[in-house]
Amino acid sequence: xxxxxxxxxxxxxxxxxxxxxxxxxxxxxxxxxxxxxxxxxxxxxxxxxxxxxxxxxxxxxxxxxxxxxx
Amino acid sequence: xxxxxxxxxxxxxxxxxxxxxxxxxxxxxxxxxxxxxxxxxxxxxxxxxxxxxxxxxxxxxxxxxxxxxxxxxxxxxxxxxxxxxxxxxxxxxxxxxxxxxxxxxxxxxxxxxxxxxxxxxxxxxxxxxxxxxxxxxxxxxxxxxxxxxxxxxxxxxxxxxxxxxxxxxxxxxxxxxxxxxxxxxxxxxxxxxxxxxxxxxxxxxxxxxxxxxxxxxxxxxxxxxxxxxxxxxxxxxxxxxxxxxxxx
Numbered sequence: 001x002x003x004x005x006x007x008x009x010x011x012x013x014x015x016x017x018x019x020x021x022x023x024x025x026x027x028x029x030x031x032x033x034x035x036x037x038x039x040x041x042x043x044x045x046x047x048x049x050x051x052x053x054x055x056x057x058x059x060x061x062x063x064x065x066x067x068x069x070x
Numbered sequence: 071x072x073x074x075x076x077x078x079x080x081x082x083x084x085x086x087x088x089x090x091x092x093x094x095x096x097x098x099x100x101x102x103x104x105x106x107x108x109x110x111x112x113x114x115x116x117x118x119x120x121x122x123x124x125x126x127x128x129x130x131x132x133x134x135x136x137x138x139x140x141x142x143x144x145x146x147x148x149x150x151x152x153x154x155x156x157x158x159x160x161x162x163x164x165x166x167x168x169x170x171x172x173x174x175x176x177x178x179x180x181x182x183x184x185x186x187x188x189x190x191x192x193x194x195x196x197x198x199x200x201x202x203x204x205x206x207x208x209x210x211x212x213x214x215x216x217x218x219x220x221x222x223x224x225x226x227x228x229x230x231x232x233x234x235x236x237x238x239x240x241x242x243x244x245x246x247x248x249x250x251x252x253x254x255x256x257x258x259x260x261x262x263x264x265x266x267x268x269x270x271x272x273x274x275x276x277x278x279x280x281x282x283x284x285x286x287x288x289x290x291x292x293x294x295x296x297x298x299x300x301x302x303x304x305x306x307x308x309x310x311x312x313x314x315x316x317x318x
Contacts, residue, residue: 018127022148025147028147
């Protein structure tokens, strides 16, 4: 197994930990208090970040279409 | 802040002994808040100081992991705070039945994650989908260059659709095989298909602790059988994904 595979596995494992800790388990609605440290924003809610990227891509596509039509 | 809710141990001195060697967020001491046979492991925290960064969340996961070695527990999502011990005790009382039911479900069990990766483009190329046969258009109105462009578009979309269907059918066949291979492990499983173009299967299993070696053996066996796929097994985890308790 090469180092890249090990590094990638380690990264994925960290993301797996964070996904579980931030999104899963017993959920107390309304009582969650989270401040976000700027430097580590990328680690907060990976799903949320991916959704944001997808939304941005969709917005870009929409903009592109309207420019083509215009 | 509440870290986890656990089933009281037979030895009442066990939890204090475990907690005495651990520190919570902002270096705070842990203490227990109990109701009947369930206990919440908590530590005092100033809301303003509760910052979500990599270090804090990894430490949080580490505490739950340590407790999980000795107790049956339900992890609580990071950042769950209540004003006072009285409120926590009331919460435990109000949700006692649901919490007990979940503790019973996960007792003696561990969670594993199984991600299956592949080069989807290579996989698609291997399926060798044939193009649609030419449609007969002679003598019909609207033939010509515009119609040809339209037909090309339709054919392209149809081929893409058929390819996606074939990939999905392949993913379903792999899931079926995984499920069959895991019969002996008695796993409760959850499958997500095509989590991303590369991650074709994202599965979660809840198994008895003593079945861990057998699960690893089965996944190794699957990896040998599917050399073009990359199986990534993670765990054992506390049962984060098999807890079904929402408290409002």
